[in-house]
Amino acid sequence: MRHHLPRAVAVVAGLAAAALAVSACSASSPSPQTSAVEWELTDTTAAPSGDIDTISWATYAEPYSLDYAYAFDYADNQILANVCESLLRLNPDYTLSPGLAESYDHPDANTWVYTIRDGVTFHDGTPLTAADVVASMNRHLDPAVGSFWYSVYQNVTSIEQTGDREVTVTLSVPGSQFNLAMGSSAGVVESAATLAEKGADYGNSTGGVNCTGPFSLEEWKSGESITLARYDDYWDADLTPHAAEVEFDFMTDPTARVNALASGEVDGSWMLPSSAFAQLQSSDVGDVYFGLTSAVGSLVVSDLEGPLGDVRVRQALLMAMDREGILDAAAGGVGEVTDVLTTDSVWVDADPAAVTTAFEDVTAYEHDLDAAKALVAEAGVEGQEITIMTAPISNEFSVVSQAAAAAAESIGLTANIESVTPGAYTALFSDPSAREGVDLFFTSWYLSSPDPLEMYSVLRTGEFSNYGGWSDQEFDDTVNGAIAIDDPAQRSVETAKAQQIANEQLPWLPLYTTPMSVFLGERITGLSPSIAFLYYPWAATLGAS
Known part of the structure; x- marks a missing residue:
């Protein structure tokens, strides 16, 4: 069991569509909030014509922290990705390439060795060393830090400098995912010097950060904005920023944010309110783009002691939900219904046959109310009650919770919707007591690595993010076996089996997946509208149109 704040806390990142406008929909039948929106995926926009003095960017919230140990949400990481860098680089197409580690070696199943890039400096001008890497990574193991990324490190036994520019990480068990x-x-x-100097102030508005990225943290006006400045001594010439500075304005009111975009007051923003897609598409001051995502919107089954403990009832509820209608109402029809918990974008270097198995050789839960009622009758749970937790975070939450309640009622269950504050909703992902008496809650769970096994690892028996305490020995054995396989093609064969088991057993109910959205004003171009913006230095690619 993980005893630190888990990866799941960041699912609020997935939820963090707090940027979206809240609106109600009919509990009996979700109604689209907009007419159908035309959309297509874009790999990248046109290259910049040149440099630009400043870019203004709207973000739906102020970062919780720019301390990388707690940067686990859209608001945090979209800024941090331009300031701080990782050992490897997650690219817009979800492939990995060398980052601050120019190379790595895997001498045995339990060991990873990183060769640290030479000629890199922090923003204060001091050189990057292997000692900095060791200090940075060891923070995730420190209980006093309470890293949100502890789950990545839970099997690490040591992180040591083993050469002038070499760091060796040793695991207690074989681990491809690390x-x-x-x-x-x-x-x-x-x-390491900055971490020691700043202490508890590191990463906040007074302590700041001192990293190696293409931009440095220039100013953080608490409650207002963050300004980044181009770092002239950045090591990667291919990502030299076109903008001298980028100002992130915190716009928590989605209407104000949309109006600022539509008027040209700000140059761009990620994660647009779906209710504003059509309005912004018709704007004459910029364009809406949709790109690669790794997120799936799902209902987490958090109580297997009640009626949803019977897999037939879980299957029935999913079959009773008009997921196409929900997608229309929640996201303007932008996206697609899915029966699995991953997107094909994260199956990087997978065996094509395994991908086919994972996505096509699975049960398609078509909307079939009669069949759903029959399953509930067979399970003998008519009249039993389920509680669905929601919060005024976005229109998506309102739509999904009411649609789930309506579906439950339609097949003979009694449904209760309980609305809590966004903060209390966040607690569902970190505090088991917050989930007491709750049967279902919504999440949009994204993956931070190019491997679907990241998703299924968190559903193993005893994992912190296995919120309902679901347990299946075949599933556990399959996932554990896959984690020990280094070759991604071979590993994907086992992961496909795990996806099939999850599709059959439905520990979470997959609903739909929607692409990442972004608005670019007419002044700027050069962006890949991919969810990799959470970790890739995307602002460096933006320049003058």
Whole structure:
């Protein structure tokens, strides 16, 4: 069991569509909040014509922290990705390439050895060393820090400098997933001297950060904005920033944020309110783009002692939900319904046959109310009550919770919707007591590495993020066996089996997946609208149109 704040805390990142407008929909039948939106995926926008003095960017919230140990949400990471760097780099197409580690070696199943790049400096001008890497990584093991990324490090037994520019990580068990996570905030490197100097103030508005990225943290006006400045001594010439500075304005009111975009007051923003897609698409001051995602919107089954403990009832509830209608109402129809918990974008270097198995050789839970009622009758749970937790975080939450309640009622269950504050909702992901009496709650769970096994690892017996305490021995054995396989193609064969088991047993109910959205004003271009913006220095690629 993980005893630190878990990876799951960041699911609020997945939820963090707090940027979206809250609106109600009919409990009996979700209604689209907008007319159908035309959309297509974009790999990247046109290259910049040149440099630009300043770019203004709207973000839906102020970061919780820029301390990489706690940077686990959209608001945090979209800024941090431009300031701090990891050992590996997660690219917009979700492949990994060398970052602050110019190379790595895997001499045995339990060991990863990183060669640290020479010629890199922190923003204060001091050189990057292997000692900085060791200090940065060891923080995730320190109970006093309470890293949100502890799950990545839970099997690490030692992190040591083993050469002038070499760091060796030793695991207690074989682990393919550790290295894959080094492209996320789990692999960020900070100056050891800065960590020691700033102490408890590190990463906040007064302590700041001192990293190696293409931008440095220039100013943090608490409650207002963060300004980044181009770092002229940045090591990677291919990502030399076009902008001299980027100002992030905290706009918690989604209407104000949309109006600022539509008027040209700000140049861009990630994660647009779906209710504003059509409005912003018709704007004459910029364009809406949709890109790669790794997130799936799902209902977490958090109580297997009640009626949802019977897999037939879980299957029935999913079959009773009009997920196409929910997608229309929650996201303007942008996206697609899914029966599995991963997107094909994270199956990087997988065996094509395994991908086919994972996505096609699974049960498709078509909308079938009669069949759903029959399953509930067979399970003998008619009239039993379920509680669905929601919060005024976004229209998505309102739509999904009411649609789930309506579906439950339609198949003979009694449904109760309980609304709590966003803060109390966040506690569902970190505090088991907060989930007491709760049967279902919504999440949009994204993956931070190019491997679907990241998703299924958290559903093993006893894992902190296995919120309902679901347990399946075949599933556990399959996932544990896959984790020990280094070759991604071979590993994907076993992961496909895990996806099939989860599709059959439904520990979480997969609903839909929606692409990442971004608005670019007419002044700027050069962006890849991928969810990799959480870890990739995307602002460095933006320049003048």
